[in-house]
Amino acid sequence: MAESDDQVLDRYAAGDETAFEELVRRHQKTIYNLAYRMLENHADAADLAQRTFVQAFLHHQSFKRESSFRTWLYQIGMNLCRNAIRDRARRTHEDVHELELADARDIFAETAGTELKNRLGRVIRTLPMRQKEALVLRVYHEHAFTEIGTIMRCSEGAAKANYHHAVDNLRRALAPDEG
Amino acid sequence: MTMTCHEIKDVTVPYLELDLEPSRIRDVTAHLEGCGGCRAEMEAVRQVLVRVKGVAVPDPGDRFWNELPDRVRRDLVREQAMRHGDTVPLRPPGATGAQVKIARWPMALAASVLLFVSAWSLAGLFDQGSAPAPSQPRAVAQGNRLPASEPDLPQLGEAEWHQLWDEDPDMALVEMAAGLDRQAVDRLFRDM
Numbered sequence: 001m002a003e004s005d006d007q008v009l010d011r012y013a014a015g016d017e018t019a020f021e022e023l024v025r026r027h028q029k030t031i032y033n034l035a036y037r038m039l040e041n042h043a044d045a046a047d048l049a050q051r052t053f054v055q056a057f058l059h060h061q062s063f064k065r066e067s068s069f070r071t072w073l074y075q076i077g078m079n080l081c082r083n084a085i086r087d088r089a090r091r092t093h094e095d096v097h098e099l100e101l102a103d104a105r106d107i108f109a110e111t112a113g114t115e116l117k118n119r120l121g122r123v124i125r126t127l128p129m130r131q132k133e134a135l136v137l138r139v140y141h142e143h144a145f146t147e148i149g150t151i152m153r154c155s156e157g158a159a160k161a162n163y164h165h166a167v168d169n170l171r172r173a174l175a176p177d178e179g
Numbered sequence: 180m181t182m183t184c185h186e187i188k189d190v191t192v193p194y195l196e197l198d199l200e201p202s203r204i205r206d207v208t209a210h211l212e213g214c215g216g217c218r219a220e221m222e223a224v225r226q227v228l229v230r231v232k233g234v235a236v237p238d239p240g241d242r243f244w245n246e247l248p249d250r251v252r253r254d255l256v257r258e259q260a261m262r263h264g265d266t267v268p269l270r271p272p273g274a275t276g277a278q279v280k281i282a283r284w285p286m287a288l289a290a291s292v293l294l295f296v297s298a299w300s301l302a303g304l305f306d307q308g309s310a311p312a313p314s315q316p317r318a319v320a321q322g323n324r325l326p327a328s329e330p331d332l333p334q335l336g337e338a339e340w341h342q343l344w345d346e347d348p349d350m351a352l353v354e355m356a357a358g359l360d361r362q363a364v365d366r367l368f369r370d371m
Binding site: 020021024025028029032033036037042046049050051053054057058120121124135139140145160163164167168170171174175 | 192193198223224227228230231232234236237239243244247248250251252254255258259262
């Protein structure tokens with residue numbers, strides 16, 4: 001039976017260097033994926049994934065194990081994403097959403113190239129941050145709302161509401177007569 | 180229970196994700212069977228979700244994944260060093276709080292002491308050369324006698340060496356080197 005994250009973390013805490021690499025390898029794709037969905041370019045996503053793990057290992061003793069290690073990594077990663085998006089806005093004194101439009105690579109256009117996908121990408125970028133977080137965690141990471149609430153540090157109901165508002169906004173923005 | 184179109188709108192996403200009570204799902208389904216508008220709306224939302232899900236993240240490649248753990252490790256070491264002043268962690272911190280670290284200043288001190296001891300050892304080596312012991316190359320070379328005119332080991336006595344070393348260490352080293360050049364090197368080549 002495979003070792004749990006908590007068991008590997010215990011080995012790391014006891015000084016086992018191999019445990020460090022094992023934990024990073026187990027979760028690096030998930031965290032990079034989350035960062036890419038939120039920041040929409042490779043350089044920022046790579047940097048953020050790296051910082052997420054550094055923060056986790058720096059503060060591993062504060063991990064209370066009330067949630068899974070993976071959920072805890074998500075929390076750290078999502079916090080760093082929020083900060084990164086706010087920093088971008090602060091640096092250029094622009095509105096967060098306008099900045100994202102100007103700064104981020106249009107991955108949606110790259111992957112599809114259709115007008116609808118372009119619009120889809122723009123709409124996702126212009127969603128309020130909490131709605132975008134809920135959408136990314138639900139659609140791309142397939143979390144239950146309980147876990148989304150834990151990651152976003154809100155109630156399950158608030159997580160659901162954010163997600164439903166996000167889908168509703170997308171639906172309205174993409175409707176032929178409204179988009 | 181009969182549901183209104185407004186109520187259906189509120190449960191569109193949970194219905195599509197089967198995140199409703201079974202009885203509620205039956206109510207929504209019953210409404211949809213008789214309402215073309217809600218069916219169209221339901222399909223539109225379903226299409227949005229399908230399109231959103233269809234957007235993939237480009238894979239940065241194996242090289243990136245293989246290098247990430249090392250990059251994290253380097254960053255972590257740098258962060259830990261910054262947080263703990265000028266100390267360098269040697270292994271992951273233990274849960275027991277035990278951390279093996281060596282501060283940099285004792286390492287610098289140890290290096291200085293080592294350098295000093297090495298210099299003294301070197302000085303001692305040449306100093307011994309002025310009063311050769313039986314174990315010196317001279318004994319080894321007995322069967323291969325040097326000519327009488329061959330200059331011997333440095334002619335300075337031990338006290339003189341110490342005095343020279345105290346007065347002018349550089350000159351003492353030059354003298355030692357000169358002594359080494361004259362005897363040991365020549366003798367070595369002759370023995371060969």
